[in-house]
Amino acid sequence: MRIRYILGAISLAVFLFIALLRTLRTLRLVYLSRGPEPICPFCGARRVKRSDATLKWDRVYRVFAFFPYRCRVCYGRFYRPLARAPELMHSVRRAAAGPQDS
Secondary structure: OHHHHHHHHHHHHHHHHHHHHHHHHHHHHHHHOOOOOOOOOOOOOOOEEEOOOOOHHHHHHHHOOEEEEEEOOOOOEEEEEOOOOHHHHHHHHHHHHOOOOO
16 A cells, blocks of 8 residues: 555656656747747747737737747747837836836
8 A cells, every 4th residue: 555655656756857847848948939030849940930810819919919830840839929029028018017116
């Protein structure tokens, strides 16, 4: 009976460790994709194109200047800001921060 609990705890720890590694890898690739050339956060490929805005969440993301992209290698779909819209993102962040006391 104790062996079952120990094996369950070990398998849970391995699962959480793998999930953590995948999350860190995805966050690294998302950080790298912030540059002028988009990178797929799932496979790391640079063969990425803008995707059609077909989902209802696409409109919500568009308000925050995030647009859908699709990887041509793994067909993963993700959102990222346009590379040519840093001033738009700056104005969105400034509006979200609220009025400044100066």
